[in-house]
Amino acid sequence: MARLCFPVLVQLVLLIAGVAGGPWQEFLRPQSDVDNDVVGTRWAVLIAGSKGFENYRHQADVCHAYQILKKGGLKDENIVVFMYDDIANNSANPRPGVIINHPNGSDVYAGVPKDYTGNDVNVNNFLAVLLGDKSALTGGSGKVVDSSQDDHIFVYYTDHGGPGVLGMPTLGESLFASDLVATLEKKHAAGTYRSLVFYVESCESGSMFEGLLPANISIYATTASNATEDSWATYCPGGGQGEAPPPEFMTCLGDLYSVSWMEDSDAHNLRNESFELQYDNVRNRTLSWSHVMQYGDLGLNAQTLDLFMGSSDPANHSATVGSTDNLLMQLSSAVHVHQRDADLLYFWHKYRRSSDGMSEEARKELLGVMAHRSRVDKGIERIGGILFGTEAGPQFLTAVRPTGWPLVDDWDCLKSMVRAFEEQCGLLGQYGMKHTRAFANMCNAGVGPIAMPNLASKACAASTPPSF
Known part of the structure; x- marks a missing residue:
C-alpha cells in the first residue's frame, strides 16, 4: 500500500507547489532550470525595421522589449539593438526624449543601447550580427552575437512586411525570407547556439517561415499573422478611455501582437511560463484580428521564458507599462489599425490638428502618401x-x-x-x-x-x- 500512496503524495505536493508558488517551486524545479546561466549565455537581437514618427510603435516595441530583457538580468553586452533612433527626439514627439508603449506607460527609451542606428540598420548588418561576423559589419557599435554551442538566442523583429519580405528603414532595402532562413541554417551549421527563439511582428509574417524553416535546427519561431493576412497596430488615436494614447499623441503606440507578448511577459513570472503558454495567451488575445502562428522546432515551446528573457518579478515592470490589473480587458477592447494604414491615420490626425500655417503642408503630406x-x-x-x-x-x-x-x-x-x-x-x-x-x-x-x-x-x- 505504501508503494501506491507515494506517487499520489508526490503528485499532491507538486499540485500544491504549482498553485501556491513560493520556495516549493524552486525546490522542485530541476537545477538546470533554476539558474539557466549555469550552462550557456542568453543573447538577444532586437530590431525595429522602420523610421519616421508615423511608425513610432516599432521603436516603442523594441524599447519595451529591451526593458523586459534588462530587468530579466541580461547584460547590455549580450543585447544587440537595431533602431533608426529618430523618434525620441523627433520634433513631432509631444514628450521629447521619451518613448512609451502603453497609454498609461512611462518611458521605455531610457538606457536602451544604440548599437545600430540610422542607415546602419540594414540587412547586411542584421545578418552579420546574427552570425557573429564582425568582419562583415558596416558601421554601428560592432557588437554581434558572439555565441557558443551552449547559448540561447532570442530575436525580435518588428516592422512592416509583405509576403516573404520584411522591411528596413533604408528605402529600397528589404530582408527576404530565403536570406533569413539561409542565415539561420548557417548559424546552426556553425554550432554556435543551443536553441534560438524568433518573434516576428509584420503583415504576412508567417510567410517568412512557411515551408522554409526546418524543424531540426533547434529554432522556434512565432509570428504576428499567418502567411496571407495583415498584422495590426494598437493603442491608436480614436480609441476609448484606457485604449487610446494620451491626447497629445497622433500616432499608434504599439503593435497588437507585440504588446500582447510583452504585456504577458510583464504580468507573469518568466520562470513559470512556457513559450507554449505565452503563444496560447497571445493567440487568444489577437484571434479576432490575426492568426498568430508558430514554426520550426515546436518542441522548444515547452521551455520557460526565462531561459531566453531572464527572470524577474512582474511587480518590477509596473513603472514601464502601467497597471497590469486590466491588461486583458484593455487589450481586448483597444482600437486596432492595419499595420499598413497606421501611417495614414497619423498623417490624417496631423492634418486635422495642423494650424492654418501648416495645414497646406500637412495636406500635401497626406495626399502624397495616398498618391503613392x-x-x-x-x-x-x-x-x-x-x-x-x-x-x-x-x-x-x-x-x-x-x-x-x-x-x-x-x-x-x-x-x-x-x-x-x-x-x-x-x-x-x-x-x-x-x-x-x-x-x-x-x-x-x-x-x-x-x-x-x-x-x-x-x-x-x-x-x-x-x-x-
Whole structure:
C-alpha cells in the first residue's frame, strides 16, 4: 500500500507547489532550470525595421522589449539593438526624449543601447550580427552575437512586411525570407547556439517561415499573422478611455501582437511560463484580428521564458507599462489599425490638428502618401492585365499557394522582379510590399525577370504623379 500512496503524495505536493508558488517551486524545479546561466549565455537581437514618427510603435516595441530583457538580468553586452533612433527626439514627439508603449506607460527609451542606428540598420548588418561576423559589419557599435554551442538566442523583429519580405528603414532595402532562413541554417551549421527563439511582428509574417524553416535546427519561431493576412497596430488615436494614447499623441503606440507578448511577459513570472503558454495567451488575445502562428522546432515551446528573457518579478515592470490589473480587458477592447494604414491615420490626425500655417503642408503630406499607394496599386494591376487579361489578372496575382508551401520556388527571380519593377515604377515602400505575392506568382508561372522592365515601363508610364 505504501508503494501506491507515494506517487499520489508526490503528485499532491507538486499540485500544491504549482498553485501556491513560493520556495516549493524552486525546490522542485530541476537545477538546470533554476539558474539557466549555469550552462550557456542568453543573447538577444532586437530590431525595429522602420523610421519616421508615423511608425513610432516599432521603436516603442523594441524599447519595451529591451526593458523586459534588462530587468530579466541580461547584460547590455549580450543585447544587440537595431533602431533608426529618430523618434525620441523627433520634433513631432509631444514628450521629447521619451518613448512609451502603453497609454498609461512611462518611458521605455531610457538606457536602451544604440548599437545600430540610422542607415546602419540594414540587412547586411542584421545578418552579420546574427552570425557573429564582425568582419562583415558596416558601421554601428560592432557588437554581434558572439555565441557558443551552449547559448540561447532570442530575436525580435518588428516592422512592416509583405509576403516573404520584411522591411528596413533604408528605402529600397528589404530582408527576404530565403536570406533569413539561409542565415539561420548557417548559424546552426556553425554550432554556435543551443536553441534560438524568433518573434516576428509584420503583415504576412508567417510567410517568412512557411515551408522554409526546418524543424531540426533547434529554432522556434512565432509570428504576428499567418502567411496571407495583415498584422495590426494598437493603442491608436480614436480609441476609448484606457485604449487610446494620451491626447497629445497622433500616432499608434504599439503593435497588437507585440504588446500582447510583452504585456504577458510583464504580468507573469518568466520562470513559470512556457513559450507554449505565452503563444496560447497571445493567440487568444489577437484571434479576432490575426492568426498568430508558430514554426520550426515546436518542441522548444515547452521551455520557460526565462531561459531566453531572464527572470524577474512582474511587480518590477509596473513603472514601464502601467497597471497590469486590466491588461486583458484593455487589450481586448483597444482600437486596432492595419499595420499598413497606421501611417495614414497619423498623417490624417496631423492634418486635422495642423494650424492654418501648416495645414497646406500637412495636406500635401497626406495626399502624397495616398498618391503613392494609388500608383503602386495601379502599376501592379496593369501588369496583371497585360499578362493575363483584365479579368483574370487580379485573381492570378493574388492567388495563394497551399498551406506549407513557400511563397516562391525561385527567390532570385522574386528579388530580380522587385528590383526591375522599382527601377521603372519607383520604390514599393512599406505599403507596396504587399504586392510581393504578385511578383512571386509571376515567377511561379514562368514569367522571368527579363520581361519585367518592359512590363513595368508600359504599366507605369500611364501613371503620372498628381499635382496638389
